[in-house]
Amino acid sequence: MPGNMPSGIGRTRAALYMLAAAALSFLAAGSVYEHYSGMKEETALRSGELLAWSDLVDRAHGIEELLAEKKEELQRLEEGLLVGRTPSLGAAHLQSAFREHSSRRGIRIGSERALGAVDMGRYAGIPVEFRFRAGISELKELLSDIDDSKVAMGVRSIRIRSRGERAPGVLDVSLVVEGIMRKAGSG
Numbered sequence: 001m002p003g004n005m006p007s008g009i010g011r012t013r014a015a016l017y018m019l020a021a022a023a024l025s026f027l028a029a030g031s032v033y034e035h036y037s038g039m040k041e042e043t044a045l046r047s048g049e050l051l052a053w054s055d056l057v058d059r060a061h062g063i064e065e066l067l068a069e070k071k072e073e074l075q076r077l078e079e080g081l082l083v084g085r086t087p088s089l090g091a092a093h094l095q096s097a098f099r100e101h102s103s104r105r106g107i108r109i110g111s112e113r114a115l116g117a118v119d120m121g122r123y124a125g126i127p128v129e130f131r132f133r134a135g136i137s138e139l140k141e142l143l144s145d146i147d148d149s150k151v152a153m154g155v156r157s158i159r160i161r162s163r164g165e166r167a168p169g170v171l172d173v174s175l176v177v178e179g180i181m182r183k184a185g186s187g
Contacts, residue, residue: 080152082126082181087117090126094179097151098130105142107134115176119183127156127178135169146177153179 082090091114102109111131118125134142139160146153159174 077152078182080150080180081123082151082179084181085184087124087126087181088114090117090124090179090181091128093181094126094128094151094153094177097149097153097179098128098146098177101145101149102130102132102142104145105134105138107132107138107142118178120180122183123180124183125156125178126181127176129174129176131172131174133163133170134173136171139171139173151179153177 082093084090084093095112095114098112099109109130109132113129115127115129118127143155146155154177156176156178158176161172163170163172
């Protein structure tokens with residue numbers, strides 16, 4: 001046999017070495033591919049987290065503006081709260097404000113009575129029932145005045161009866177007006 005040709009045993013060994021090297025290369029390539037795939041998935045997850053956090057940070061400025069806006073709105077609304085430390089003092093303030101609005105419209109109140117306070121968390125609703133006679137236009141103007149009032153008040157219920165033929169255009173009105181006050185000790 002010539003000197004540079006391996007013998008049959010040598011060829012078999014060389015083939016086995018080549019086969020083992022190929023198998024090791026295949027296994028190593030699989031391991032590298034799995035590592036690469038894992039890195040690729042991890043990168044995708046992290047980039048998704050990064051985008052989510054980035055969006056939150058971008059929106060933080062808008063949230064801060066919204067919070068400042070709502071604080072100003074709350075401050076403005078609280079300026080109209082009834083004054084006093086007790087529901088009866090709040091009711092007196094509401095009665096005074098309502099009397100002012102009704103007298104401006106030429107309405108004379110027949111009777112008024114404070115009803116039980118309504119718990120609203122850090123605030124309390126203070127309802128007062130007013131009974132009076134008024135024409136339709138005066139009642140409409142009074143309701144508009146209540147809506148535009150600097151004192152935070154609204155109509156909780158209204159009952160209207162017509163006087164009929166005895167006094168056309170005159171209504172008997174029972175109106176429950178509710179003001180809001182901060183409860184004592186709630187900031």
